[in-house]
Amino acid sequence: MAALLPTATPTRGPQDRRRYPSRPVWMGVPSKPIQAAKVVTIAFIVLVMLYPFVYVIAMSFASREAAASGGLFPTSFSLDAYRSILGGDVVTRAMLVSIGITAVGTTLSMIFTTTLAYGLMRTRDVPGAKFVLVLVLCTMLFGAGIIPNYLLVRSLGMLDSYWSLIIPGLISAFNMVVVRNFFMGLPSELLESARLDGASDLRIFTQIVLPLSKAVLAVIALFYAVGYWNAFFNAMIYLNDTTKWPIQVVLNQYVVQGSALTSIQAPDQPPPPGQTLQMAVIVVATIPILLLYPFAQRYFTKGVLTGAIKG
Amino acid sequence: MAVNARTSASDRPGGVVETAGAGVLGGKDARPAGSTGGRDGNPGGPRGGGPGRARGRDARGRATTWTRMKRERATYLFIVPGLLFFLIFAYLPLAGNVVAFQDYSPYWGIGGSEWVGLENFAAMFNDPQFMRALTNTLVISFLQIVFAFPAPILLALLLNSLISERIKRVVQSIVYLPHFISWVIVIAIWQQVLGGAGPVAELFSAIGIDGVNIMSDPDTFKALVVSQVIWKDIGWGTIIFFAAITSIPNELYEAAAVDGAGSMRRTWHVTLPGLVPVITLLLILTIGNVLTVGFEQLLLQQPAVGSAAAEVLDTFVYYRGIAGGDWGLSTAAGLFKGVIGTILVIAANKFAKRLGTEGLF
Numbered sequence: 001m002a003a004l005l006p007t008a009t010p011t012r013g014p015q016d017r018r019r020y021p022s023r024p025v026w027m028g029v030p031s032k033p034i035q036a037a038k039v040v041t042i043a044f045i046v047l048v049m050l051y052p053f054v055y056v057i058a059m060s061f062a063s064r065e066a067a068a069s070g071g072l073f074p075t076s077f078s079l080d081a082y083r084s085i086l087g088g089d090v091v092t093r094a095m096l097v098s099i100g101i102t103a104v105g106t107t108l109s110m111i112f113t114t115t116l117a118y119g120l121m122r123t124r125d126v127p128g129a130k131f132v133l134v135l136v137l138c139t140m141l142f143g144a145g146i147i148p149n150y151l152l153v154r155s156l157g158m159l160d161s162y163w164s165l166i167i168p169g170l171i172s173a174f175n176m177v178v179v180r181n182f183f184m185g186l187p188s189e190l191l192e193s194a195r196l197d198g199a200s201d202l203r204i205f206t207q208i209v210l211p212l213s214k215a216v217l218a219v220i221a222l223f224y225a226v227g228y229w230n231a232f233f234n235a236m237i238y239l240n241d242t243t244k245w246p247i248q249v250v251l252n253q254y255v256v257q258g259s260a261l262t263s264i265q266a267p268d269q270p271p272p273p274g275q276t277l278q279m280a281v282i283v284v285a286t287i288p289i290l291l292l293y294p295f296a297q298r299y300f301t302k303g304v305l306t307g308a309i310k311g
Numbered sequence: 312m313a314v315n316a317r318t319s320a321s322d323r324p325g326g327v328v329e330t331a332g333a334g335v336l337g338g339k340d341a342r343p344a345g346s347t348g349g350r351d352g353n354p355g356g357p358r359g360g361g362p363g364r365a366r367g368r369d370a371r372g373r374a375t376t377w378t379r380m381k382r383e384r385a386t387y388l389f390i391v392p393g394l395l396f397f398l399i400f401a402y403l404p405l406a407g408n409v410v411a412f413q414d415y416s417p418y419w420g421i422g423g424s425e426w427v428g429l430e431n432f433a434a435m436f437n438d439p440q441f442m443r444a445l446t447n448t449l450v451i452s453f454l455q456i457v458f459a460f461p462a463p464i465l466l467a468l469l470l471n472s473l474i475s476e477r478i479k480r481v482v483q484s485i486v487y488l489p490h491f492i493s494w495v496i497v498i499a500i501w502q503q504v505l506g507g508a509g510p511v512a513e514l515f516s517a518i519g520i521d522g523v524n525i526m527s528d529p530d531t532f533k534a535l536v537v538s539q540v541i542w543k544d545i546g547w548g549t550i551i552f553f554a555a556i557t558s559i560p561n562e563l564y565e566a567a568a569v570d571g572a573g574s575m576r577r578t579w580h581v582t583l584p585g586l587v588p589v590i591t592l593l594l595i596l597t598i599g600n601v602l603t604v605g606f607e608q609l610l611l612q613q614p615a616v617g618s619a620a621a622e623v624l625d626t627f628v629y630y631r632g633i634a635g636g637d638w639g640l641s642t643a644a645g646l647f648k649g650v651i652g653t654i655l656v657i658a659a660n661k662f663a664k665r666l667g668t669e670g671l672f
Contacts, residue, residue, distance in 0.1 A: 023474050024565070026564070026565045026568035026569060027564075027568065027574070028568070028573070028574065030472075030574065038469065038472070038473070041469060042469070042473075042478075042482060045466070045482070045486065046482060046485055046486075048542065049485050049486055049488065049489065049542070049546075050485060051504070052500045052501065052503075052504045053488075053500070055503065055504055055510065056500050056503050056504075059503070112392055112393055112396060113393075115389045115392065115393065116389065116390060116392070116393025116394075116396075118389050119386050119387070119388075119389030119390035119393065120390060120393075122383075122386070125379065125383060125386075126379070126380075126383045126386045126387075126390075127376045127379050127383075128380075128390075129386070129390065132390055132393075135394070135397060135398075135402075136393070136397055137672075139397060139401040139402075141653055141656060141657075142405070142649055142652070142653045143649060144401065144404030144405045144407060144408065144649070145404070145408060145642065145645030145646060145648070145649050146625065146628050146629060146632065146633070146641075146645055147407075147410065147628060147632045147633070147638060147641050147642040148404035148405070148406075148407030148408050148410065148642065148645070149400075149404045149407075150632070150633055151404075151407055151410065151421075152399075152400070152403060152404045152407060154417075155420075167400070168400050169400075170396055170400070171393055171396050171397070173397075176393070200385060201385040201386055201388075201389065202385070205389070226491055229493070230491075230492070230493030230494075230495075230496075231493075232493060232494065232495050232607055233606065233607055233610070237629075237633055248493055248495045248496075249495075251496065251499055252495050252499075252611060255499045255502070256495060256498050256499050256502065256611055257614060275503070275508060278499070278503065279503060281499075282496060282499045282500060282503070285493075285495075285496055286492060289491050289492055292491075293488060296491055297484055297487055297488075
């Protein structure tokens with residue numbers, strides 16, 4: 001991220017040397033009311049962004065008494081809600097399903113995206129490649145619509161199959177373009193000479209192109225992984241069998257739409273308050289994203305830019 | 312578009328200049344000039360043509376398409392799986408839109424269902440629910456263009472005016488976060504905070520207003536939808552504006568300051584003009600999506616606020632089609648949306664080009 005921020009100008013304002021280490025002389029110091037307004041605005045934005053997360057996380061740990069008394073923040077804590085939902089089989093199974101879909105989906109998406117990107121690199125040498133590229137790019141301009149996609153998935157017999165959550169979105173045209181652009185930025189002499197030395201395409205791809213592209217592959221894998229983890233609508237329409245639901249659908253059912261929570265609790269324990277249980281489900285569904293976030297934030301910003309230039 | 316070609320070209324190993332300039336559609340190829348036209352410099356030599364060099368060539372000594380295809384047969388193995396994917400999952404459903412012209416029944420399938428011409432479209436425009444969905448969609452889109460679209464620009468300007476790099480980075484990390492969270496989680500979190508049992512309702516009842524549930528109030532729902540969009544994506548939206556701001560040379564600001572421009576005037580006369588290409592580009596995308604308003608976002612909340620406030624085109628298609636079984640009419644609505652959307656993108660792009668910006672494609 002640092003590379004994107006304005007570089008500090010070496011000139012310094014004489015009187016503000018300590019407080020504003022990089023303020024250029026010409027910039028001038030804003031008046032006190034303006035500074036105050038900025039501080040207040042930023043504090044407000046940070047509060048609005050963070051408070052919901054903090055509140056939900058805190059309340060998921062609230063003890064029975066704290067949950068009952070309400071307030072902006074709980075006062076005493078317990079792990080009952082987590083014990084209850086992780087002891088029941090609905091949430092744990094949904095988490096496993098989501099993890100499985102994300103892992104398998106991301107792997108397959110990466111394989112198909114990178115191979116297509118490699119195949120479409122040399123549009124000049126390979127007759128037809130240009131045409132295929134245009135076909136792929138055009139898909140970014142329109143979508144077929146909800147019903148035709150549904151009818152297709154149904155006629156392929158993928159309803160109630162986990163494949164319905166992976167295959168229809170296997171390759172994102174946007175991601176493919178980002179990867180292809182990266183591949184094309186690799187030193188072409190390297191690929192040419194490998195070719196002259198008789199290396200096969202498969203070898204050039206796996207031993208030269210992929211290892212040199214780790215940065216962009218990380219970005220795209222994160223894009224796909226977050227996408228698979230967050231996917232909701234496809235699972236909702238393609239999976240009728242509730243035992244196959246991923247975590248997002250379970251979350252919708254029991255938290256957003258407020259179905260009775262009895263079925264997601266561990267059977268043998270006294271149930272914690274409903275609200276605490278709901279918060280715990282939210283937290284469990286969010287944790288993988290929060291774990292990925294530090295990497296994601298760094299890489300995604302770069303990835304977006306790489307894509308945006310070509311977009 | 313050339314936003315920050317510099318920034319990211321330098322991110323890439325080898326950041327090759329000639330590729331950085333190649334557009335996506337109809338772009339020049341990035342191959343070095345030596346190998347153009349598949350002449351002698353072509354690297355495929357050792358693998359394909361082999362001894363029969365003269366044979367596989369046309370009158371001008373160029374490899375024929377067939378020879379080149381044979382030589383590159385390994386490359387096709389890379390292309391075919393992806394090509395099949397796009398043909399089956401992007402183009403085949405496109406053809407599936409013929410259902411819009413049928414009295415489709417799943418039992419008879421596309422081949423056996425009766426053709427009804429434009430009947431579905433006529434029924435659609437006479438359907439008050441469709442018209443309401445269309446109105447809601449347009450109203451929400453309009454509100455988003457007015458409020459949600461400029462929000463990240465303002466935030467980017469605000470953050471850019473800060474001197475401390477550390478504060479900037481911390482604020483950015485915080486505001487990007489909601490972008491990575493699914494709509495289901497966002498709505499769930501908002502319900503906990505703003506719903507009838509949350510702390511906000513409690514605050515209201517502390518000042519004597521009972522029974523406040525912002526999440527299920529149809530009257531304020533559209534404002535809620537726009538607020539949610541701003542909350543989720545304001546940070547993400549700043550990234551691209553930030554990058555554009557960064558690429559504005561510091562000398563311009565300095566010169567403006569020397570000429571006596573204060574910070575407001577510098578923002579107005581230096582920063583904003585520097586942002587115009589990006590803003591245009593994103594507006595094109597936004598206008599192209601004017602009939603698409605947060606499908607999952609609305610679908611999730613419709614049970615709470617009712618369809619009068621929360622029915623948009625996509626939810627209409629879902630409820631009528633997949634949930635209700637009125638396949639022909641719902642496909643017609645989806646097709647209507649898709650066609651208008653594509654026309655809008657192309658028109659907005661043409662318009663942007665006429666204004667002198669690069670456009671999207």
